[in-house]
Amino acid sequence: MSIYGVEDYLARAKKYIEAGDENALRHACLELRFSLESIVYQRLRQIGDKLPRSVYKTWQPQKALKLLLSFEPRADQDVTLDICFNTVDGEPSGDWNRIGDYKMFSVKWLSKSYSKLGNFLHLTSLAEDETPPQINASDLQAIFDEIERVSTASILLTMNSITIVDCAVCKSDMYVSASQVEEDAVVDCYKDSCGAKHNIVKLDEDRFVANRIGYKSVPCKKCGKDFSIESTKHGELKDCWSCGQTHVVVWGYASWPIPEKSI
Known part of the structure; x- marks a missing residue:
């Protein structure tokens, strides 16, 4: 098999x-x-x-x-994964051995x-x-x-490590990989009703932070918990991740300063 x-x-x-x-x-x-x-x-x-x-x-x-x-x-x-078991001065030497093929x-x-x-x-x-x-x-x-x-693949490869961090909005577990830390990636909360975005910022070789800076959250009109709206389109309905209250999200803007009215 x-x-x-x-x-x-x-x-x-x-x-x-x-x-x-x-x-x-x-x-x-x-x-x-x-x-x-x-x-x-x-x-x-x-x-x-x-x-x-x-x-x-x-x-x-x-x-x-x-x-x-x-x-x-x-x-x-x-x-395709090959490996050489012999080295000379730290460099591979001799025959390479086929370990297997990963396909996806x-x-x-x-x-x-x-x-x-x-x-x-x-x-x-x-x-x-x-x-x-x-x-x-x-x-x-x-x-x-x-x-x-x-x-027909003969091997399964995984080459990463995963760290669990809290979503800054709903406190659900988020999963951040070593690759994402190295790339200063943006990671979304995996909870569909939340989806808050976080900037992953590497501090040093062993530490990173998941910052919510620069993204938008607003308080629920029913329970007061913050929910994210940065991915929400104008006129879209958005449920609170905490209590389920539905909100309509609309945007608006005006010139500033407000022009004086003519008398």
Whole structure:
């Protein structure tokens, strides 16, 4: 069995694609989605206990893979790992030994393919009545081929460390990687109802801070707790992360100083 263990999903998907009728192809879409989910979630588990499953278990794979990329910027790129066991004056000497191949989808491909498969797993909406999404075996075969390619990976790599910090707004756990510290990255709170942004600032080799400076929060009209609005669009509804009170967020501006009125 492969390291991702998706053989059964792929075997069933292959039979459905070969059958070729619409009902069979819809079943193939489901098996292919299961394959994508299994591969991405297993890759995230390699980060270890510092990233509990509760952070990503309800997420779709494309969001989960973006999270992984925020920790490890090259996590969606294929890598071949070779190692040399002999050195001379600190430099590798002699034969190199192949450890294995790491393979993963690109975020762009995953987002497109996962959404395409999902289009065929529900009834056509009223908006799609005139131009319903078309399902065909060739499109599903292309997705199958890429999943099968990734499933042949022989190793799983994770090359980062994770530190837990509190969100400055809702106090939920946030997860910051060594890569994000080195890049002075911006990290969002993982709680969907919050989403507050933080600047990661490295202080020295062992310390960093997650600053909320420069971003916007306002008090809830019901419970008084601050909630973030920096990612909120004009006229958008935003629920308080604490009590659930819904607010409408609107922006306005005027010239300053205010012109004097003519008498």
